Amino acid sequence: MSDSDPAIKHEPPEEVFGLLGNRLRVDILRALAGGDTPVVFSTLRGRVEERDSGRFNYHLRKLVGTFVRETDAGYELTLAGLRVVGALVAGTYTADATLSETEIDDPCPECETAPITASYADDVARLACPHCEEWQLAFTFPPGTLDQYATAELPDALDRWLRTLFEQLTAGFCDNCAGRLDSEFATDGDSPQLVWRCDRCGSRSRTAAATPFVFHPAVQGFLYDHGIDPTATSSWRLLSSESIEYDPKESSVGVTYHVGETSIRGQVGADGSVWDIERSDRK
Ligand SMILES: [Zn+2]
Ligand SMILES: [Zn+2]
Incomplete structure (x- = not known):
């Protein structure tokens, strides 16, 4: 010091x-x-x-x-x-909330066949597709907050919670202890991911590498211009779109989001920064 x-x-x-x-x-x-x-x-x-x-x-x-x-x-x-x-x-120390698997009114972003399900146990919310069993998402959610929402309100609440989590991680703050985060790319899965690590409390989070890009104002504006209201589309749908393409480089990942014939591309750094944004419809 x-x-x-x-x-x-x-x-x-x-x-x-x-x-x-x-x-x-x-x-x-x-x-x-x-x-x-x-x-x-x-x-x-x-x-x-x-x-x-x-x-x-x-x-x-x-x-x-x-x-x-x-x-x-x-x-x-x-x-x-x-x-x-x-x-x-x-309720972090006191509540013991659970929610058994409940269908929610949002088709699986992967197979588009079945509605996804939400469940909650051990402080973790899980969204999954019972049909293709490929798509799933898990994140911590405060147990005491769970029973402030009726089941019908839950998908929207979970979506808003996820967005605040993304914002906090991208800004570099640990969602557990508010400590300083380090981040790096992980390329061991189907698509590159960002791993956010807090060495102070040991918390680890993984998000799609496209996350800082997809929630960048330029990309949100692009989606809006092309008929996708990003505030009316769940964050998991925006992020698991088949229209997102990755191009891993040495120290960054190129991300391209296609909508119909048009696209927007940019580079994402391991620290969550976004640069070189280019829209194919604005040359
Ligand atoms: Zn599915
Ligand atoms: Zn921490």
Whole structure:
């Protein structure tokens, strides 16, 4: 670290997480997440309905400095506190959601024969084609969010979630810990893929190499101009189109998207950057 790096204080994790092993403390964090902050002592105590002021004060003091910030105007969550509450409501540590295989109203992008199915278990959403058994997609989805949607709303919600995941990965942030991502091409499959790696938390994600290209504004505009509304077409359909062609080069992958007689091409770098975009209908 150089002198100009932002100073970050790291507390031992076992001590920090140990602070949460108490129901009242978790209630205090939840109470600080709802409504206006900062919250004064008496209001906060009222929100968690703790009659014993001494006991309340003891547990609140334990949280100050890590999950709770004390200001002149009262108490508020720190970023770490917000994250803990976020993880609690997302159900990351507490919920155990499942969804048995459900047909969704979208034909398989590979064989176009059967509707694809969605299922959910162990925090992973899976989309698959029961007909050709070739096409499938799996990605993590917060369990607590799953039951905020009716089954009919789920395909759209999963699609929007995937788009935000793609955006985050392409921007270079780990979707698990917000750490800095490294990426590289993998060419062991049918088509080249980008592997996004976070060395800080160990998270790994794979997307089609075309992903940064397909979601580039120039390509979205091209598709729109040629009668494909990219916002009304599922991301998995846009990405698994038979009309995408790959041309792996030394340190980049050329991607061409054909629509009828026209096409758009560009280069994708291993860091997800896109350049040399050319449309065949605009010479
Ligand atoms: Zn299929
Ligand atoms: Zn990470």
